[in-house]
Amino acid sequence: MxxxxxxxxxxxxxxxxxxxxxxxxxxxxxxxxxxxxxxxxxxxxxxxxxxxxxxxxxxxxxxxxxxxxxxxxAARIPVRRFRPSRSQRRCLARNASVQLRVQPATRTDEQLALYQRYLRARHRDGGMDTHGAAEFDQFLSGSWNDGRFLELREDGRLLAVAVTDVVESALSAVYTFYEPGMAGRGLGTLAILRQLEWARQQGHRHLYLGYWIAGHPKMEYKRRFRPLEIHDGRAWRDLEPGDTA
Known part of the structure; x- marks a missing residue:
């Protein structure tokens, strides 16, 4: 530093x-x-x-x-104004049998194994693919935040974990990892939709999504959640269809 x-x-x-x-x-x-x-x-x-x-x-x-x-x-979804798109509704229907469990932010062996499978598939040779228990705790859990692990399960099997911080009037989506062999299920999208459902039930105003980068293949998915608010350095405003930043 x-x-x-x-x-x-x-x-x-x-x-x-x-x-x-x-x-x-x-x-x-x-x-x-x-x-x-x-x-x-x-x-x-x-x-x-x-x-x-x-x-x-x-x-x-x-x-x-x-x-x-x-x-x-920086990007966030205004929870009360959000309405799922047609493709997002199809994702919900496709995963109707997936149950949400809100758990304390305490690592389990099952979660760690899924995290490691995900990193080996999605971030091979990127430095994160060697993460073990210590890195999991340091990166995801934190020592001072109020966090939850939102587990997505089907017939008892752990499919995804959405690491979510709870703050006053908002949730922050910190990181999501999921079964890499189930790309067709749209588990990343499902995790955000379920976080939004939980945020609405808890009366939160926003779901923070971290950073959006126009044109970046790993970040453009955030544009599909509408309305999406972005921070222009001074204030929050709605992202418009033609926006590049």
């Missing part, structure tokens, strides 16, 4: 990380803006930080802050 720290008027310390390879465009160099991970007030700041476009990874709250690039755009 770099040393160019500063304090905002609210005494909240932020840091710039050093330059590192971009996780989305490998040919680019990235930097992040990070809230002080040692600050004991992080649980209290978390809901506001999400509203500012930040994201949790492990115990770190960060926001991309790259020179000359603003491709990563």
């Amino acid at each position: 770099g040393t160019d720290a500063y304090q905002d008027p609210g005494d909240l310390r932020l840091f710039h990380t050093g330059a590192h390879s971009c996780g989305y465009w490998p040919e680019r160099t990235a930097r992040d803006l990070v809230l002080d991970p040692r600050d004991p007030r992080l649980p209290r700041w978390y809901p506001m930080a999400l509203g500012w476009g930040f994201r949790r990874s492990g115990d770190i709250l960060y926001r991309p802050h790259c020179a000359g690039c603003r491709a990563c755009v």
Whole structure:
């Protein structure tokens, strides 16, 4: 982490990380803006930080802050206004037998095995495919957040886990992993739809989806959830059909 720290008027310390390879465009160099991970007030700041476009990874709250690039755009779904599209309704119908179980954010052997299968299939040779129990806990569970593991099961079999943080008036979709051999089931889409259902039942206003990147093959799926709100650096607004950022 770099040393160019500063304090905002609210005494909240932020840091710039050093330059590192971009996780989305490998040919680019990235930097992040990070809230002080040692600050004991992080649980209290978390809901506001999400509203500012930040994201949790492990115990770190960060926001991309790259020179000359603003491709990563924070995105969220307004729960009350969301209506599933025709293809999303088909996904729900196709997976009508899948049950949702909301579990504490405590790793099980079954979850770890699924996580490792997913990483080997989706991120082979990318660095994450060697993750074990320690990396699972560090990346997904965190030590200060209020998290849940939303399990999707069919006939008792674990198909997917949506790691979800609960904050004041919102949920944050941290990470989802699922059975890699079931791509045709649309389990990633199903996980978001079930998170939205749970958010509506709990009275939450938003489901935060992390970052949307226009034109990136791994991020364009977020555009299919409508309406989708994006953060333009100052405020949230609805994503329009022709938007590229």
